[in-house]
Amino acid sequence: MTADLATTPTAVGGPDLPQERRLVTEVPGPRSRELAARKEAAVTRAVGTMLPVYTVAAGGGVIVDVDGNSLIDLGSGIAVTTVGNSNPRVAAAVAAQAAAFTHTCFMITPYDGYVEVAEALNRLTPGDHEKRTALFNSGAEAVENAVKIARSHTGRQAVVAFDHGYHGRTNLTMALTAKNMPYKHGFGPFAPEVYRAPMSYPFRDGAGGGQGVDGPTAARRAIEVIEKQVGAPNLAAVVIEPIQGEGGFVVPAPGFLPALADWCRAHGVVFVADEVQTGFARTGDLFACEHEGVVPDLIVTAKGIAGGLPLAAVTGRAEIMDAPHAGGLGGTYGGNPIACAAALAVLETIEADGLVERARAIGELVTARLTALQEQDARIGDVRGRGAMIAVELVRPGTIEPDAALTAQVAAAAHAQGLVVLTCGTFGNVLRLLPPLSIPDHLLTEALDVLAGILEATR
The missing domain is CATH 3.40.640.10 (Type I PLP-dependent aspartate aminotransferase-like (Major domain))
Incomplete structure (x- = not known):
């Protein structure tokens, strides 16, 4: 397996990894699906995966998979890779x-x-x-x-x-x-x-x-x-x-x-x-x-x-x-x-690197955009969080009734379009955004554009 992965394009992370969303196959691609089949045979089914793309490199604000797709990372490994997946220090x-x-x-x-x-x-x-x-x-x-x-x-x-x-x-x-x-x-x-x-x-x-x-x-x-x-x-x-x-x-x-x-x-x-x-x-x-x-x-x-x-x-x-x-x-x-x-x-x-201030700047950028979407979409019941820890709670329009089905639909569409987006919440109706603080603004803006398009398409 190591030899196979070494031949994958862009298999080295770090500061030189291109900061772009790039889809060269469907998501997940054929090599990720092949590895997913091996996972099913080798790993207990009790360990699930949200997005079965198999990573070969990551850094800044992207994750690159075995098929050469470059996805925008809005999850940070569940708030772990705050300073980036391949921080030089x-x-x-x-x-x-x-x-x-x-x-x-x-x-x-x-x-x-x-x-x-x-x-x-x-x-x-x-x-x-x-x-x-x-x-x-x-x-x-x-x-x-x-x-x-x-x-x-x-x-x-x-x-x-x-x-x-x-x-x-x-x-x-x-x-x-x-x-x-x-x-x-x-x-x-x-x-x-x-x-x-x-x-x-x-x-x-x-x-x-x-x-x-x-x-x-x-x-x-x-x-x-x-x-x-x-x-x-x-x-x-x-x-x-x-x-x-x-x-x-x-x-x-x-x-x-x-x-x-x-x-x-x-x-x-x-x-x-x-x-x-x-x-x-x-x-x-x-x-x-x-x-x-x-x-x-x-x-x-x-x-x-x-x-x-x-x-x-x-x-x-x-x-x-x-x-x-x-x-x-x-x-x-x-x-x-x-x-x-x-x-x-x-x-x-x-x-x-001033990452406390960077988290605040990310929060301002993301919250402003999501709040503007909320004003146009009654399904966005709440936009909340602080810094680079922002959530969107989706509900039935005009109510506070959770809409878990819509949340799952939006997340799946985001994954297919190259965004690593997580869900959470007691009621399963919250999208959570946890980008690494190393993510550049242009990737954040692109990710929010994609999310806006998905929400519009699901009306």
């Missing part, structure tokens, strides 16, 4: 570290890369209090460890998550996750002592599409449920995404997050911000909770932290992070040296 750092050593296990013979990443996260995450960090492999693993840390610190067991939330696929994080299919169905029983509270969802809260429930009111509603159904003396942690990801890019009403954080602080509950999808400049702030000045007790990061290599972290108040006994946290691969090298290069790139 990341590639160089990975190569240098791999040449030195690939693994020793930090718990056996440690290395400075792990410490440097921890120092950077302690410095960059919200709040000027003393902090500690532990590194892991995935967002789900980090969320699970944040709960362990909170339970150890408080001596309590209960955990609260929110409607529409997504936190992972391990047993505990499936319990925290709200959506049944495809994440939870048939996989129970789940971890106990997990409770759910109502989220602030401005488009759907109250009558008339959400005009009646402001952030503080929505927070009081959630707190009342928590106090009555769980009780603050039993509660170890509240776990929340500052902007929900898989749940539909739900941006809570202003004041919701600060009110929850204040309540947690007053009752000795650990406030955990799950910034796995929102972190590292994605939303136009380095972390999404900074938008309202919220300082979490623990912040969970992954995805965009290491430019595509598996790395995650829990960072938080020193007295909370130090609560578990020595040896209570860790893992064979957690803080792998190659992933740490990549993470340090990602953080350097975010600062050197």
Whole structure:
């Protein structure tokens, strides 16, 4: 297979990859279909693929497949390749570290890369209090460890998550996750002592599409449920995404997050911000909770932290992070040296290339265009998000009734025309746009032109 792929045109990524949408076959093309057949024979059907084009190169804002098609990337591997799929700093750092050593296990013979990443996260995450960090492999693993840390610190067991939330696929994080299919169905029983509270969802809260429930009111509603159904003396942690990801890019009403954080602080509950999808400049702030000045007790990061290599972290108040006994946290691969090298290069790139500001510029461009489309199309119920994390919620005209069929139709048409577009939402009716921050404006504009044409064709 390697020899076959090496003969594919444009099989090398990086900054020289042409930044263009180019279709030379149907999507997926014949070679991708051939590989898809091999996948069906070799890989469990439980691992699905949204768009079965097989990648040979990627960079900037495009993905090139084995058939030579160049697709505009509006997914970033689900918000992972924020600095680009083949960022030169990341590639160089990975190569240098791999040449030195690939693994020793930090718990056996440690290395400075792990410490440097921890120092950077302690410095960059919200709040000027003393902090500690532990590194892991995935967002789900980090969320699970944040709960362990909170339970150890408080001596309590209960955990609260929110409607529409997504936190992972391990047993505990499936319990925290709200959506049944495809994440939870048939996989129970789940971890106990997990409770759910109502989220602030401005488009759907109250009558008339959400005009009646402001952030503080929505927070009081959630707190009342928590106090009555769980009780603050039993509660170890509240776990929340500052902007929900898989749940539909739900941006809570202003004041919701600060009110929850204040309540947690007053009752000795650990406030955990799950910034796995929102972190590292994605939303136009380095972390999404900074938008309202919220300082979490623990912040969970992954995805965009290491430019595509598996790395995650829990960072938080020193007295909370130090609560578990020595040896209570860790893992064979957690803080792998190659992933740490990549993470340090990602953080350097975010600062050197002004990617926080770039995310804001992307958000302004995309939101302005989608809002203009919304004014002409009653099926676009809501345009929301922050920075380079923007969603379109599609509904039946004149209602807030979700239109999942239209969403699937638009996404399929986008894929066929060379756009990598993702869907999400509890009701399956949200298009989500997560372009890499390395994408040039002309590709963004072209992608939005294509989406506009698809929406017009589906009327």
